[in-house]
Amino acid sequence: MADRPIPPGPRGARRILWDVLEEHLDEASFLWRQRERSLLAPDERLEDLAGGEEARLLAHLGGLVTGGRAAAGRLLWPALAAEEPERVGAAAWSLMASREEDRTPSVLEALGTAEDAQRAGLLRALELGERTGLEGALLRVAPGLEALPQAGVLEVLVHRGADVTPLLARLAPGGPTPLHRAALRAARLVPTPLAMAWVRGAMEDAPPSLQDAARVAGLIHHLREPWLRCRKEVEQGRVRGRVPLLALAISGGPRETEALVRGLEWPQLREEVLWALGFCGRLSAAEALLDIIRDEGSWAAADSFATITGLPLEEPRFLERVPEDEEPAEEGEAGGGGDEAELPGPGVLAMKVHAAQVEAWWREARPRFEDRGRYLLGRPWSPEGLVAALEEVSMRRRPVLAWELAVRSQGACQVEPRAWTWVQRAALSRAKGVRMSVQPFEAFMTGNA
Structure with a gap:
């Protein structure tokens, strides 16, 4: 397609290459969607996101911003009416990033009449927007909205x-x-x-x-009543959703781990329990997971086992790709409960695990672990290790660890796992000097709800 420059303007006006700008918008829309998917990937890490989809997305968004008023009028404002949230999001973000004028009020005004898909794109752009004063504008407009x-x-x-x-x-x-x-x-x-x-x-x-x-x-x-309800549901086998399972897992105590291991007997929640066990950090959980790896070659069990022990599961010696006609669903939602972006549930990769190789690795690694310890990625659990793990675990596991960080710091460290990677890393850097509770939750859930 030949470029379609705007008619000659005042002296010094730039020649707009419309085919290039349209390609920027198409690519930004695609990468916006890809980045959203990567945020829940079971086989990508923060560094993969930062150097992959996110870096490419930012390059195309930057190209749209350089298009100035002409690009805004001809491409970006019309794109806010698109049916695809990612296209709306890319356009809205670029409009608000303008160096010429503050277009945020107009983007906010569009929220009032937007359809569901358009509203989703606008809101995501506002979450990721970088314009100074955006929070103040949002606080001012919120009370007058439906x-x-x-x-x-x-x-x-x-x-x-x-x-x-x-x-x-x-x-x-x-x-x-x-x-x-x-x-x-x-x-x-x-x-x-x-x-x-x-x-x-x-x-x-x-x-x-x-x-x-x-x-x-x-x-x-640190309110005690929500904690007691989570623990009671799991211990009595009356779990309705994901949150109680994950609450007991990140508490990290022996009593809570024992209750979760018993939960492997609940067929309707088994995949959710397998997922939660990876956050316990206890050897009793690791041994229960190893039994399942041995019997079933389960990737889900191996993923949780690796989160506790540091098994380098990505190495080819441990994995075997499942033939296409046997591939499981992309994401497991066995137990429902909880919002997927808030606290994701078990992910699934089309892999089976070589149990014999895992067992051989564990025979060599096991002497490094103490029965009464708690571990994360093969290291003794510590606040510093929790912060470091948010750089190392899969994107899908990060929201749960971010919740544990928020709980143990009593809200002083709240990392948003869907923010730009540099925003997350700044929050993690600030977390390194914050005092955190290190005991199981029973010891410090003392507030009255």
Whole structure:
């Protein structure tokens, strides 16, 4: 396609190569979608994302920004009406990144009339937007929005780690479920007395998604009632979703690990339990997982085993690709419960594991481990090791470890696993000097909900 430059303008005006800009938008849309998928990949790490889809995406977004007002008028504003959220997101991000003018108010105005797919793209662009003062603009516009777009804006503010205390203080528990859920997620960022009012209201007879959000926030504030409910559900075998399993796993205590190992007997939640066991760090969990590897050649069990022990599972000697007609589904959702982006569940790769090779590796590695210790990637668990692991584990495991970091720091360290990689790394750098609780959760869940 020949380029279609804009008509000659004032002296010094740039010649716009429209075919190049259109290619930038197409490629940015594709890479935007690819980056979103990579955020939950079971076989990619933060470094892979930073040097791969994210770097390429930023290059194309930069190309759109250099198109200036002409590109905004001819390509970007029309793209906000697209049906694909990723195309809307790429266009909205580029509009807000303008060096010529602040277009954020116009992007925010578009939220009020956007269809669902368009709203999703706009909100994701706002989460990733880099313009100074964006949080203030969001806080000003939020109270005047209808419930659904207001919920979206509140989610954006939570993603950005903004001070949502004034906004949450004006809202009342109840109302439409999306807004209520967004408020419960926001509770992790506000003072504990305000958070307690929200968490308490969602502990009884609330839909599962609200109870999950309340428990995630409640544990960050060290509230005892959400913790006791999570533990009771697992120990009594009455688990309805993912959050209680993961709560016990990141607690890391022997009692909690024992309850999770028993959960392998629950057929409807077995894959979820396999996933959660990888966060326990205990040798009893590793041994239970090794039994399953031996019997089934399970990649899911090996993935959790490797998270505890440091087994280099990516080495070819441990893996065998599954023939195409035997490939499992891309992602496991055996137990449901919890939002996939918030706390992902088990992922699946089309691999079987060579159990004999794993057992041989473990015979050599086992003497380095103590029965009463807790381990992460083969190293004794420590706050420093938890921070380091967020660079090393798969993208799919990072949100759960980020939750543990937030809980153990009582909200002082909250890493958003869907943010730009350099934003996440800055948060991880700040986390290195923060005091954290190192015991199982039972020892410090003392607040009243």
